[in-house]
Every structure is written in C-alpha cells, then in structure tokens.
Amino acid sequence: MAEEVWVGTWRPHRPRGPIMALYSSPGPKYLIPPTTGFMKHTPTKLRAPAYSFRGAPMLLAENCSPGPRYSVNPKILRTGKDLGPAYSILGRYCTKTIMTPGPGDYFPEKSTKHVFDSAPSHSISARTKTFRVDSTPGPAAYMLPVVMGPHTVGKASQPSFSIKGRSKLGSFSDDLHKTPGPAAYRQTDVQVTKLKAPRYTMAARVEPPGDKTLKPGPGAHSPEKVTMTKPSAPVVTFGIKHSDYMTPLVVDVE
Numbered sequence: 001m002a003e004e005v006w007v008g009t010w011r012p013h014r015p016r017g018p019i020m021a022l023y024s025s026p027g028p029k030y031l032i033p034p035t036t037g038f039m040k041h042t043p044t045k046l047r048a049p050a051y052s053f054r055g056a057p058m059l060l061a062e063n064c065s066p067g068p069r070y071s072v073n074p075k076i077l078r079t080g081k082d083l084g085p086a087y088s089i090l091g092r093y094c095t096k097t098i099m100t101p102g103p104g105d106y107f108p109e110k111s112t113k114h115v116f117d118s119a120p121s122h123s124i125s126a127r128t129k130t131f132r133v134d135s136t137p138g139p140a141a142y143m144l145p146v147v148m149g150p151h152t153v154g155k156a157s158q159p160s161f162s163i164k165g166r167s168k169l170g171s172f173s174d175d176l177h178k179t180p181g182p183a184a185y186r187q188t189d190v191q192v193t194k195l196k197a198p199r200y201t202m203a204a205r206v207e208p209p210g211d212k213t214l215k216p217g218p219g220a221h222s223p224e225k226v227t228m229t230k231p232s233a234p235v236v237t238f239g240i241k242h243s244d245y246m247t248p249l250v251v252d253v254e
Contacts, residue, residue, distance in 0.1 A: 015022075033042035038050035075082050112118070145153035150160050168174055191197070 033040055035042050035045045038047065041047045113121075147155060148157075150157050
C-alpha cells in the first residue's frame with residue numbers, strides 16, 4: 001500500500017552530495033589555492049616557469065603592405081634597364097625671341113669725342129622741379145625809375161601843369177534848391193477826380209449742366225426688326241444640347 005502513494009519513479013532518499021541550502025555557512029566556497037598551473041597559484045609554494053604558444057598571425061586584409069599588387073617591369077634589373085638605344089622625336093622648343101641690335105643701330109662717328117681729344121661742350125639743363133614753387137622775383141619784376149615827369153628819382157625835373165576838370169559846384173547844372181523837377185511826379189489818373197466810365201469784361205463760356213455720356217443716334221435703331229407690335233411668321237429654334245439641370249459656365253468679361 002505504501003508504494004501506491006508515490007507517483008513516478010522518484011522516491012525520497014538521502015542526498016549523494018552536499019547541498020548548499022542545507023548549510024548556513026559559506027561551505028566549500030573558499031578553497032585552497034592550487035599548487036599547479038600558472039593562474040591563481042598558491043603564494044606559499046614555488047611556481048615553475050610557464051610557457052605559452054604564440055597567437056595566430058594577423059589577417060592579410062589587415063596588412064598595410066601592398067603585397068604583389070605592383071608588377072615589376074621585367075626589363076628592369078638590379079643594375080638598371082636592360083634595353084637597347086631608343087630614340088624619339090622631340091617637339092620644337094618654344095624659344096623667346098630677343099631683339100638684338102643690328103649694324104645700323106650703331107653710330108661710330110659719334111664716338112670721336114670719347115676716343116680723341118675734343119673741346120669742352122656745355123648744354124642747357126632742364127628746369128628743376130622746384131622752379132614752379134620758387135617765390136623769388138625774376139628780372140622782369142624790377143622796373144627802372146622814370147626820367148621824365150614830376151616823379152623822377154635822383155634828378156631834377158621841370159614844373160608840370162595839368163588841366164583840371166570842370167567842377168559841378170557853381171555850374172549851370174548845379175541844383176541849388178535840391179527840389180524835384182516836373183518829371184519826378186507821377187501823372188494822376190483822370191478817373192480819380194472825375195466821373196468814372198463804366199467797364200465791361202468778357203466772361204468765359206458757360207456750359208449748361210447735363211449728362212456727357214454718349215447717346216445713340218437715329219441710325220442706331222432698327223425699327224424694321226420690331227415684331228412685338230406687328231404680326232410675324234412663327235420662328236422655330238433648335239433646342240439646347242446640355243441638361244437644364246447643369247450649372248452653366250460663367251466667364252467674367254472685363
């Protein structure tokens with residue numbers, strides 16, 4: 001009857017190894033450092049030297065050298081090019097033309113004064129730059145004193161007489177009273193002291209007020225087309241092609 005209470009193949013039994021949940025202390029968490037190996041070796045024992053293998057080399061894609069990308073010319077050896085003599089046609093050089101003097105540009109007859117003895121020659125120099133700003137007077141600024149007339153300098157002169165002009169004081173044209181003449185007064189208008197005659201002016205043309213818009217003339221009317229007051233024959237027209245319920249197109253005409 002006791003075997004029928006449990007379901008499955010599991011049955012309660014004693015644990016085969018230590019279970020950490022059954023202990024309140026850290027248990028086997030702290031272990032003694034090993035005496036073998038290189039990592040975490042016990043410091044109380046001597047540690048033998050350890051050797052490791054070298055890692056894998058770098059990939060070729062990460063190498064900075066160009067590798068066999070550049071093909072070496074087979075005609076180039078360690079001592080230079082292994083080629084025969086080769087010639088090419090060179091273009092014409094662009095030379096700069098220099099104007100050199102010809103035989104007609106020389107004057108040997110003018111060289112005698114430099115080769116042989118010659119008399120001294122003098123030339124007139126040009127005006128200096130300070131000539132325009134020079135404020136000293138020239139020869140034309142001085143005048144010799146006159147030797148004729150009463151204004152001679154350092155010499156005796158004869159008496160000179162002159163004809164004096166006519167004086168206005170005491171002459172026939174001298175105005176002793178200083179009064180105005182007849183021409184100094186303005187003529188008085190006759191209408192100031194006598195009856196004034198009537199005066200008329202011409203007024204401007206007066207236009208009557210009215211409408212200035214253009215009115216139709218007799219030729220603008222067509223009485224022969226009037227059929228409202230006279231009998232006429234029946235007139236038949238065609239119907240429209242669009243629907244009566246459609247909104248007509250409205251175009252703004254300026």
